Amino acid sequence: MGSPGLAAAVAKMRDAGVDEVAVQTFAHYYRQLERGETGKIPEESIEPVDMPALADAEVSEEDAAAAIRTTAVIKLNGGLGTSMGMDRAKSLLCVRRGMSFLDIIARQILHLRQSYGAPLPLILMNSFRTSADTLDALARYEDLPVEGLPLEFRQNMEPRLLADGLVPVSWPKDPDLEWCPPGHGDIYTALRGTGLLDTLLEQGFERLFVSNSDNLGAVPDAHVAGWFASSGAPFAIEAVRRTASDRKGGHFARRKSDGRIVLRETAQTLPEDQKALQDLSRHRYCSTNNIWFDLRAMKEALDARDGILGLPLIRNEKTVDPSDPSTAKVIQVETAMGSAIEVFEGAQLIEVGRDRFIPVKTTNDLLVLRSDVYEIRDGFTLEQVATDVPFVDLDGDYYKVVSEFEKRFPEGAPSLTKASALRVKGDWTFGPAVQILGDVSLETDAAQRIDAGAVFSDDEVAKA
Missing domain, CATH: 3.90.550.10 (Spore Coat Polysaccharide Biosynthesis Protein SpsA; Chain A)
Known part of the structure; x- marks a missing residue:
């Protein structure tokens, strides 16, 4: 041998x-x-x-x-x-x-x-x-x-x-x-x-x-x-x-x-x-x-x-x-x-x-899949209803692990159908019915909670 x-x-x-x-x-x-x-x-x-x-x-x-x-x-x-x-x-x-x-x-x-x-x-x-x-x-x-x-x-x-x-x-x-x-x-x-x-x-x-x-x-x-x-x-x-x-x-x-x-x-x-x-x-x-x-x-x-x-x-x-x-x-x-x-x-x-080709390799992918970018149709097939699939980049220190990711989206994913990008830096917890429009960046040095129904619009950088 x-x-x-x-x-x-x-x-x-x-x-x-x-x-x-x-x-x-x-x-x-x-x-x-x-x-x-x-x-x-x-x-x-x-x-x-x-x-x-x-x-x-x-x-x-x-x-x-x-x-x-x-x-x-x-x-x-x-x-x-x-x-x-x-x-x-x-x-x-x-x-x-x-x-x-x-x-x-x-x-x-x-x-x-x-x-x-x-x-x-x-x-x-x-x-x-x-x-x-x-x-x-x-x-x-x-x-x-x-x-x-x-x-x-x-x-x-x-x-x-x-x-x-x-x-x-x-x-x-x-x-x-x-x-x-x-x-x-x-x-x-x-x-x-x-x-x-x-x-x-x-x-x-x-x-x-x-x-x-x-x-x-x-x-x-x-x-x-x-x-x-x-x-x-x-x-x-x-x-x-x-x-x-x-x-x-x-x-x-x-x-x-x-x-x-x-x-x-x-x-x-x-x-x-x-x-x-x-x-x-x-x-x-x-x-x-x-x-x-x-x-x-x-x-x-x-x-x-x-x-x-x-x-x-x-x-x-x-x-x-x-x-x-x-x-x-x-x-x-x-x-x-x-x-x-x-x-x-x-x-x-x-x-x-x-x-x-809708792979889920990271929690970034998982957030998009759980959002309204896709709808489950007859036959349990996924249909992309957003014009484009947005780019998502979540802070690995807080969102990489599924258990921590889910704590920060307790009411589900934000609306991403009209988003082109969502970049999250720091510890943000999302309330229900949050909307992301266009290219949005969220940055914080301390834990923050986003209120229900909050809307973040194109080219916006929210710092806290």
Whole structure:
């Protein structure tokens, strides 16, 4: 098995009952790590990419309905929302009217089944940390499970490695911190290792739609399913035009050496290429993480590679205890789900509207989602009713953690339909029916409460 560090990591995984395909996949990336590979994608090796738009795709109602009837849905649901101070599945966060992300997702699926007479199974890829809470929350939807298919499968786990020596971390006071998920690129390994890929094929499903559970815009839309089915592509990703808020994130490009589409994440970008990464006029598209793939093509690719798809390595450096930067540095070996696009010849990108990309990564995003910028329509889809999505920047000292954020919006979010930006510096508690009009900044050195019905107008800076 090679080095002592790798032997120790493999033994630890096997002792924990990790699937052998996942063990061998981890070993594949460990060897790359040992060789000093970083997974970096130099700017000089890529060029900008263009793509067709979904708005221009002609799909008949018949083709759309036929495609959605042979589509299954997976939601990535392994995240705990630790960056927002959570210790359970982020998808259990309340969005509005007592409904969580999971509630809305379940109701979207049940509505689509009824509309199209489609089985449309919903399966969640949970982590060992999110499984129990998630299944408890979905137990109320008795019609959600599809006979012969599980409601969840588990993301694999792997040892975190000490940056000094690449040996598995030992952390007796919280053994959970010794483990990490292998990134959402693990979905392909887990699908094969659990047998779910074969089961879906046996039951007559032809394609999978995969998306994040914290993106309520990622509805398994029949029109998109029809486009993908008729394209003949083995793999496709929905992309959106990058905005200022996406400047520091990953993007699509085309590799010069072979013409394949690649997804370059921030962690794969060299320091000297950060300026190019952030150039929205050069690299114009980012991933929604809404992914479609042909089940048969995926099985063939995995079988040909002994279960190891060979996605680009992401070397993610953290500390043993994420809340304590003084603890030892560790390396998490990860891969990105979307990077599989470079594996498949004929893979495609399709530009979609921002209505299919409403991610919640911070409490800034959560405030917009809970506000009147969006309305929940028939079928439990979100519709943007504001002309533009406002830029929100809440003071991290008071609003980063969900529990503190909610204390400061006890009556709900302010009206943001006519806002272009809201910047909050300091400790402000919002009363009911507050309105933000245009570009507004609030600044204070001491705790302040905003009265019910207060209106802050364009270019206003309120200091207290």
